[in-house]
Amino acid sequence: MGTATNDYDKLKREYLYSDITIRALCKKHGIKSYSSVAKHARDNGWYQDRAKIQERASERTIEKVAERIAESEADEIEQFRTESLTVVRASLYKFAEDLKDPNYRIRADDLVKMIQLGLLITGQPTSRVEERRLDVVATFDGLPVDVLRGLAEATKPRPALGHPTGSPARSGAEGARQN
Secondary structure (H helix, E strand, O other), rough: OOOHHOOOHHHHHHOOOOOOOHHHHHHHHHOOOOOHHHHHHHHHHHHHHHHHHHHHHHHHHHHHHHHHHHHHHHOOOOOHHHHHHHHHHHHHHHHHHHOOOOOOOOOHHHHHHHHHHHHHOOOOOOOOOOOOOOOOOOOOOOHHHHHHHHHHHOOOOOOOOOOOOOOOOHHHHHHOOOO
């Protein structure tokens, strides 16, 4: 087969989607002029096209392998979670059964740890932190010194009074209802 009669589209497809070399491709198809096919391949970007195809195939393979690994790990994690939760539940049931014995002594920290473990396994929070702040920004420029001293005095801690903080209890004369 001469260069003029080469079916370059067919040769290109075979070259792109296999690992055959140009020389082996020519030999396979009985083409005597290896150099003309190699020049045509070079001029028409066969080498770059094959590299792109192989790169995409590698990326797809990597993605599939990564998906399989992730699925396998997720299955193992779920199985471990299920088994752990079963153990925690069984421990709690055993603990509840032991509590029926009046001589059984429990430690509160053991119960708390068991409950926290169950909460952790089920994805619930095991502790809670509350934070409250009162941010005040004040400018005291131009205030008289006696007012500043009064403010400083007002912020000093005081001894505990007989009633809770807040407004003092009203006396009967101030509007408390009579029974």
